[in-house]
Amino acid sequence: MVNTFGTIQFKEMPSIASTGVVVGPMEKDSPFAASFDEILPLENEKDETYEQANTRFIEKACAVTIQKGHEQMENIDVFIGGDLINQLSPTNFAARQLAIPFLGVFSACASSMESIILGSLLLESGNAKSILAGASSHHPTVERQFRYPLEYGGQKPGTAQWTVTAAGFALLQKHAKNAPIITHATIGRVIDGGQKNPLHMGAAMAPAARDTIERHLKNTNSRMADYDLIMTGDLGKIGLSILKEMFQDEDSGVILQDAGAQFYGEDSFFNAGASGAGCSAAVFFSHIYKQLKNGVFNRVLLVATGALLSPLTFQQGETIPCIAHAIECRMEKRG
Amino acid sequence: MVNTFGTIQFKEMPSIASTGVVVGPMEKDSPFAASFDEILPLENEKDETYEQANTRFIEKACAVTIQKGHEQMENIDVFIGGDLINQLSPTNFAARQLAIPFLGVFSACASSMESIILGSLLLESGNAKSILAGASSHHPTVERQFRYPLEYGGQKPGTAQWTVTAAGFALLQKHAKNAPIITHATIGRVIDGGQKNPLHMGAAMAPAARDTIERHLKNTNSRMADYDLIMTGDLGKIGLSILKEMFQDEDSGVILQDAGAQFYGEDSFFNAGASGAGCSAAVFFSHIYKQLKNGVFNRVLLVATGALLSPLTFQQGETIPCIAHAIECRMEKRG
Numbered sequence: 087m088v089n090t091f092g093t094i095q096f097k098e099m100p101s102i103a104s105t106g107v108v109v110g111p112m113e114k115d116s117p118f119a120a121s122f123d124e125i126l127p128l129e130n131e132k133d134e135t136y137e138q139a140n141t142r143f144i145e146k147a148c149a150v151t152i153q154k155g156h157e158q159m160e161n162i163d164v165f166i167g168g169d170l171i172n173q174l175s176p177t178n179f180a181a182r183q184l185a186i187p188f189l190g191v192f193s194a195c196a197s198s199m200e201s202i203i204l205g206s207l208l209l210e211s212g213n214a215k216s217i218l219a220g221a222s223s224h225h226p227t228v229e230r231q232f233r234y235p236l237e238y239g240g241q242k243p244g245t246a247q248w249t250v251t252a253a254g255f256a257l258l259q260k261h262a263k264n265a266p267i268i269t270h271a272t273i274g275r276v277i278d279g280g281q282k283n284p285l286h287m288g289a290a291m292a293p294a295a296r297d298t299i300e301r302h303l304k305n306t307n308s309r310m311a312d313y314d315l316i317m318t319g320d321l322g323k324i325g326l327s328i329l330k331e332m333f334q335d336e337d338s339g340v341i342l343q344d345a346g347a348q349f350y351g352e353d354s355f356f357n358a359g360a361s362g363a364g365c366s367a368a369v370f371f372s373h374i375y376k377q378l379k380n381g382v383f384n385r386v387l388l389v390a391t392g393a394l395l396s397p398l399t400f401q402q403g404e405t406i407p408c409i410a411h412a413i414e415c416r417m418e419k420r421g
Numbered sequence: 422m423v424n425t426f427g428t429i430q431f432k433e434m435p436s437i438a439s440t441g442v443v444v445g446p447m448e449k450d451s452p453f454a455a456s457f458d459e460i461l462p463l464e465n466e467k468d469e470t471y472e473q474a475n476t477r478f479i480e481k482a483c484a485v486t487i488q489k490g491h492e493q494m495e496n497i498d499v500f501i502g503g504d505l506i507n508q509l510s511p512t513n514f515a516a517r518q519l520a521i522p523f524l525g526v527f528s529a530c531a532s533s534m535e536s537i538i539l540g541s542l543l544l545e546s547g548n549a550k551s552i553l554a555g556a557s558s559h560h561p562t563v564e565r566q567f568r569y570p571l572e573y574g575g576q577k578p579g580t581a582q583w584t585v586t587a588a589g590f591a592l593l594q595k596h597a598k599n600a601p602i603i604t605h606a607t608i609g610r611v612i613d614g615g616q617k618n619p620l621h622m623g624a625a626m627a628p629a630a631r632d633t634i635e636r637h638l639k640n641t642n643s644r645m646a647d648y649d650l651i652m653t654g655d656l657g658k659i660g661l662s663i664l665k666e667m668f669q670d671e672d673s674g675v676i677l678q679d680a681g682a683q684f685y686g687e688d689s690f691f692n693a694g695a696s697g698a699g700c701s702a703a704v705f706f707s708h709i710y711k712q713l714k715n716g717v718f719n720r721v722l723l724v725a726t727g728a729l730l731s732p733l734t735f736q737q738g739e740t741i742p743c744i745a746h747a748i749e750c751r752m753e754k755r756g
Contacts, residue, residue: 092499092522094548135737164427164608172507173731174527178611182742187427187608189535190729192509192525200524207542213429273499273522276513394525396508402470407517
């Protein structure tokens with residue numbers, strides 16, 4: 087199927103054979119915690135840089151994913167991933183260790199879904215049997231690079247979000263009846279609503295989420311009510327309320343949710359909620375994946391959202407361009 | 422075809438319908454200059470940041486590519502690109518302007534070929550008719566981020582390479598008889614030879630180039646002598662000589678060349694030659710593309726090479742992980 091509006095229809099409908107999600111210690115009180123695979127220390131006792139810690143999370147999430155999928159690393163055809171650190175250093179170093187063909191992607195916090203889309207295309211083409219795809223973020227590493235080192239003790243406004251420490255990966259394989267499958271994807275466009283405040287990213291990203299959801303619904307000839315869940319990545323509580331207003335004519339009700347808004351529950355310490363490339367990856371590949379696998383959900387749209395700003399473009403007075411990539415997952419009803 | 426060693430066989434063999442290459446003023450004396458489309462000023466007369474200048478190069482190269490392909494931007498399904506700047510800011514801002522679905526990639530100076538591989542997969546899947554894919558680099562922007570602002574007047578050793586100011590893009594469309602086609606690609610693995618010197622990247626990248634070329638030849642059951650040209654991206658003069666030593670048992674002769682080694686001719690001002698994501702993009706999409714189109718070459722292997730270091734990982738004492746992505750292009754002989 088050819089579609090000029092960025093929506094891909096996967097004829098082979100690859101399956102998500104297994105997933106692996108590892109998080110940091112701050113994430114253990116998340117409402118989603120029961121679905122996470124492991125909690126790792128933020129820093130190792132050994133001499134470890136923050137970037138190396140981020141790499142350790144990626145490697146562990148990949149190992150868990152492979153193990154749960156009863157696979158061996160040498161059977162994985164391609165590793166696809168991204169993170170928030172300049173030049174994708176943590177993912178590059180993990181790829182060096184994995185030693186399999188690697189594709190680095192960057193869509194900021196939407197990188198998880200870009201990875202899944204590309205992995206599905208590789209499977210669809212018949213050129214691969216097993217793909218390992220996902221994304222990660224590591225709180226102190228991201229804060230030091232984009233804002234301030236944590237040791238500065240900077241204060242944040244209520245619109246700010248807390249970068250999740252998590253790595254979430256998925257093993258993609260050919261279509262299977264007993265696993266969630268990927269039927270469609272919509273590639274994001276870069277949308278800029280003119281926002282300039284890097285401590286209010288939900289407001290910046292909401293228009294990109296809207297654009298992708300609208301295009302996906304239109305291109306698949308669907309309505310919101312056709313889905314059990316449409317979940318964005320990390321708009322946070324405020325961003326989600328903005329998005330809900332944008333869709334007020336639709337019967338969005340409880341269908342439209344946000345991983346970042348729910349990630350840390352109602353604890354006001356985390357301000358408007360969670361963010362980070364690991365946020366959507368952790369929730370989609372743990373709780374949502376299990377709900378699909380258990381048949382609680384039959385059809386969901388997962389929309390990872392990314393703010394494509396840099397500390398430099400902010401200083402240069404630029405607005406914040408954003409993007410959102412979506413995948414549609416289904417679980418066949420059991421007979 | 423399924424292949425566990427990272428080589429993709431494109432059944433549909435998409436074509437490179439047109440290309441666009443714009444370069445900066447330092448590049449006008451390149452032996453390849455006659456094949457470049459336009460020479461743009463490094464900075465605009467208007468108030469423009471370096472990052473905005475990089476964006477301007479990307480936008481111009483895309484516009485030229487579309488124009489030469491007799492296409493309209495609204496007919497392009499997906500834009501795929503990458504650059505060397507943190508968070509891919511120049512490419513993100515270009516994507517905002519183009520307003521079509523966008524996939525950001527990062528393989529450092531190998532990003533051009535990662536873009537082409539993903540674009541070919543999208544075409545292969547039948548989900549797209551026209552893809553715009555490529556990469557860019559802008560000398561002063563890259564130097565300020567990775568090394569020092571040019572105004573510092575830093576000296577460099579003879580092993581150093583000069584970051585090219587160039588943006589090179591290609592319009593990928595379905596198989597056509599009168600245009601170069603993409604038959605195979607090999608996705609790179611992250612290879613780290615233990616090099617630590619960021620001013621001797623050719624030595625760091627040569628093992629990654631070797632790995633990709635060896636896998637490609639093995640997986641396609643080919644020998645070097647089967648190609649009219651195997652050209653790496655930006656190993657430079659020294660890196661190329663290292664690579665040639667690695668292949669001394671093969672009859673590499675004049676077949677094995679490097680875009681960066683030839684880019685600035687024999688001018689010692691440029692030390693070991695050219696580098697940058699725009700280096701391979703500019704040469705592959707201008708001179709090499711024309712040689713294919715004119716039937717001078719019938720079968721070439723283009724191997725973009727990338728050093729995945731960051732200023733931070735260098736400071737942290739890490740070695741330089743590298744990657745190389747390859748595409749095989751052919752031009753059907755005319756009857």
